[in-house]
Amino acid sequence: MISIFSVARHRLFKLFAMSFMVWGLFGCEPSMNKPPTETNQEKFEHRDQWIASVTPSLLTPTYEHWALSVKQLNQASQAFCEESPSEMTTDRLAVVQEAWKQSMRDWAHMQFLTLTPNRDILTYYAVHHWPNVRASSLDRQMQVLIEKEQAVTANDISGSLARQGLPPIEWLLFSAPEDRSVLASFKDPNSSRCEVLLIIASLLDEHVSQVNSQWQNKALDFAQPAETEGGFTDSALPTKLVINGISNVLETTRRYKLLEPLGSSAQAAKPNTLEAFRSEFSINLLRENLQFLDRLMKGENEQTARFYGLYQMLADQSDAELVEQLKKTLQDVQQKANNIARLETALDGPQRQDAQALLSGIIELKQLIDSQLFAAMGVKQDAFNESDGD
Amino acid sequence: MQRRELILGLAGLSALSALPLAGCNFTSTNQAAYVSASKVGKDFYLSVLNQRHQLLSQHKLPARGHATACCSKQPSLVAVARRPGDWLVIIDLEDPQAPNQVIKPGKHRHYFGHAVFDESQNYLYTTENDFLRGRGVIGVYERLSDYKKVAEFESYGIGPHELKFLPDSDLLIVANGGILTYPDQPRKKLNLDTMHSSLVYIHAKTGQLIDQVYASHPQSSLRHFDILPDKTVAVGIQQQTVGFSHIASTVPLIVTHRMNETLQNLSADEAHWRQYQAYVAGIRAHNREPIVCATTPRGHLASFWHLSSRRLISQVNLEDVSGVVFDDQRQRFMLTTGYGKVAVVDHLTGQVERLVNVDDVQWDNHAYTI
DSSP states (O other), X not given: OHHHHHHHHHHHHHHHHHXXXXXXXXXXXXXXXXXXXXXXXXXHHHHHHHHHHHIIIIIHHHHHHHHHHHHHHHHHHHHHHHSOGGGOOHHHHHHHHHHHHHHHHHHHHHGGGTTSTTHHHHHHTTOOOTTTSOHHHHHHHHHHHHTOSSOOOHHHHHTSGGGGOHHHHHHHHHOOOTTSOHHHHHHOTTOOHHHHHHHHHHHHHHHHHHHHHHHHHHHHHHHSTTSSTTSOSSTTHHHHHHHHHHHHHHHHIIIIIIIHHHOSSGGGOOGGGSTXXXXXXXXXXXXXXXXXXXXXXXXXXXXXXXXXXXXXXXXXXXXXXXXXXXXXXXXXXXXXXXXXXXGGGTSSSTTHHHHHHHHHHHHHHHHHIIIIIHHHHTOOOOOHHHHSOO | OOHHHHHHHTGGGGGGTTSOOSSOOOTTTSOEEEEEEEEETTEEEEEEEETTOOEEEEEEOSSOEEEEEEETTTTEEEEXXXXXXXXXXXXXXXXXXSOOEEEOOOTTEEEEEEEEEOTTSSEEEEEEEETTTTEEEXXXXXXXXXXXXXXXXXXXXXXXXXXXXXXXXXXXXXXXXOOOOBTTBTTXXXXXXXXXXXXXXXXXXXXXXXXXXXXXXXXXXXXXXXXXXXXXXXXXXXXXXXXXXXXXXXXXXXXXXXXXXXXXXXXXXXXXXXXXXXXXXXXXXXXXXXXXXXXXXXXXXXXXXXXXXXXXXXXXXXXXXXXXXXXXXXXXXXXXXXXXXXXXXXXXXXXXXXXXXXXXXXXXXXXXXX
């Protein structure tokens, strides 16, 4: 295994270096004035160069960051639960809570990649967890687990919704009975809250580590689809998966992050369907979604290193008008998301109109991507039966 | 339910065994010819077409549908919820304005998407999930008692999906897909490392297991099938994969079975199977010849096979193709797609002879002749 990883890493390094060469070739300034004389073949060359660049520069780091933050969450949980109850403090609990938030920020980026071939892995390990879990079901099952008289085992976790990683950990770190704090609940000698946290965090770490390993093994096939044996027979498939990933996240955002929580009227608002209502972190995650999209478009990763972004690629294939539309719409949506301090309290208060404006912005952005970006990239939106058959 | 109760519940069935074969031959009283679950905009329907593939009627469903069972005795259609739905909708074709009857599976049960009438057409059989115990069951509903659930028996496996009667018999064939699911995580597959799919033959009046054959590959999910005139069963497989492997999977995805024998693969080279991306959505048999058609929306193709030679005859590429029926009158296979297309194909050449676009309709997994 080690030698395979070494080879894969070496190849990835070469690819990474190549992606910067590609960037250098195309220059840092968008060539907006290029006449629309390209053939389809040339257009696809730009597309292939884009996927070759974005894979090592943004997609692979996204997997790595998520794996790292989940590992740190596991370690922070262990450190916290090793303390005796008298040494457990609000500050130490805050360290674990912050580690959870970082894992969720990185998950918000990963959400774009759940339509890549790693979808099956994420499904297999059930870490692709939201919005399928009903809040009341999770409440009920988690309560049973922490009140269990016998020692909680990994089997108990695997057989319940607690196996779904980050939401159950949020429940443990941010919810408590009305008459006590989360910290007091962790200190309660009759509660298995710490045992449950340790098992879930450890399982999640193990599963995410495997997801990351799988990706590392196949990232090169993804980046250079036409050049590898036994890999993708259709060179457009990786591009199709990424663009569908964007459309899918925007649909999830429209429907589950905004429309359903907003309800049909202020009275019908359903804050407990929000992605992270227990920690009141939902708007932060939505902003992280948009930030990932912004990076993908601009060609910037977390270290602000530049790569061949989607805006540049579209400009190089004479789609400058679409670039301007995307820039304007995405910027507008990001601004609307920044106007909301806390989504949990914006559903039925004076900020409801801000939440509704954000929903409109998301719809507009999705329509633009569905109606124009797919065509510009020469790929199709996932079809009805193809994407979710039975 | 105990076997004794089951036998009592189905005691009336034996007297009805001489009635005509199940099927919905009521095109003489109306023009309905084909039916399929569909999506229009954001809503889900059961859509009915005439022989010329024109939309005759659309019946709104509570959520996404899957298969349809049809009854000619009281011209009606039964739309079955896609898993893990908990409804059957009964649509009266003689009185389309009448409110549709909705049937529920009972506590701690949900449907797996398929249903079939027995030969008498008085009893409807459905595949269901007993999700508290993680086992598959077959529900039996009496049509003349307003579809009251009168019996239930084991499917002898997990995740039963399509079910059909072996012609001229009381044997119900059930494809146990083998995948454990739970309604709180409806699309999650909880047992991929331990799954074992099987095809079973069950006596429909006693619930007794007559024959069971397991998929040769542990992660092969036997999901849909059809029965040829000689009673050979042709089964389409959905291979469960992790990571990238579905894209390069070369596991044979169509097998055949005859009772008390083993499963037999159809032959094709690896490049052919790779096109399917590990997924067969539907499979349908010719009504006279040993020919079947299988569809794969992931691979955007339908393939036609001769079961005597066990070889591929032809294939046709259609975006998001999934539904397939054999049209007795035209003696052709008819295919439906998620892009609203209806195609009539010559299976010998793979040529599309007729292509109709039904505006704004996305055809769902399965289509049926009425």
